[in-house]
Amino acid sequence: MIVVNTEIVPGMRVIELKGLVQGNTVRAKHFGRDIAAGLKNIVGGELKGYTELLTESRRQAVERMMAQAQQLGANAVLNVRFSTSSVTSGAAEMYAYGTAAVVQPEDA
Amino acid sequence: MNNYGPGFDTLIGFAWVLALLLVGLGAGKITERRHLRRLAREEESLLSGMLITDLRQFPMCAEGSTTEANAPSLVSGEAVVSSDYFKTFLATLKKIIGGELRSIETLMSRARREAVLRMARQARSLGYDAICNVRIESTDIAGSTVNPQQKALIMATVLASGTAYRRAGSSARAV
Structure with missing residues (x-):
């Protein structure tokens, strides 16, 4: 499946729009990671646990969005946007949305 | 309670803060310098010959x-960089008189460069040599916007995303 955050795919033509598809997730790391983050706040440096948290959340949100697009019979999601919101400390909501579409190569 | 009186407890408290400040200053400086050096090195090797724009x-x-196989693809990168005790202390002091919080500025820029670098690395490993429509945003894992009363950790949280594609005349291949 083609997933892009642009409105067009060069060399391809949109032949059908399937509408908005979305995926969201709220994730947290186990509390040991939160304590480690508190300690890291003394010496500085990257909070790997929270970076991982964001990567996993993003992947899961995109996967859910793609699953929805697949169900609608689309082979592409265009103009994908991410949005995050703060729910509580140590957790992140990741929301991905885009337009599901059927595309085909221009020369086909 | 000890038998040296309340003045001793205050002294112990001061000693703790001083120790944390020194640890923060030392370790924070080292971590930051190492990070900046690594960023410079990787940016040079990874971003040369790579086009990164926020054009749509x-x-x-x-x-x-264009086929499904060589079509553009969404790439992204994340980075969370923590403040150290010394930076946080400096920022708290600076907030009394107001103005620029330089120690936090460098924190944000480190996180941003790291996130863009990770995005570029993903694009490179998929065999692309250009990224367009780059979006950079930040979020709040510490939860300070939800609960302002809570003493939240200071951290820079940055998300970068974009669409990776192949440029004309390039022979980029997956590595």
Whole structure:
């Protein structure tokens, strides 16, 4: 499946729009990671646990969005946007949305 | 309670803060310098020959037939960089008189460069050599916007995303 955050795919033509598809997730790391983050706040440096948290959340949100697009019979999601919101400390909501579409190569 | 009186407890408290400040100053400086050096090194090797823009078109996109296999693809990168005790202390002091919080500024820029670098690395490993429509945003894992009363950790949280594609005349291959 083609997933892009642009409105067009060069060399391809949109032949059908399937509408908005979305995926969201709220994730947290186990509390040991939160304590480690508190300690890291003394010496500085990257909070790997929270970076991982964001990567996993993003992947899961995109996967859910793609699953929805697949169900609608689309082979592409265009103009994908991410949005995050703060729910509580140590957790992140990741929301991905885009337009599901059927595309085909221009020369086909 | 000890038998040295309340003055001793205050002294112990001061000693703790001083120790944390020194640890923060020392370790924080080392971590930051190492991080900046690594960023400079990796940016040089990874971003050379790579086009990264926030334009919504595909500048210099390779002509020819696009198939599912060589189509553009979403790439992203994340980074969370923590403040250290010394930086946090400096920021708290600076907030009394107001103005620029330089120690936090460098924190944000480190996180941003790291996130863009990770995005570029993903694009490179998928065999692309250009990224367009780059979006950079930040979020709040510490939860300070939800609960302002809570003494939240200071951290820079940055998310970068964009669409990776192949440029004309390039021979980029997956590595």
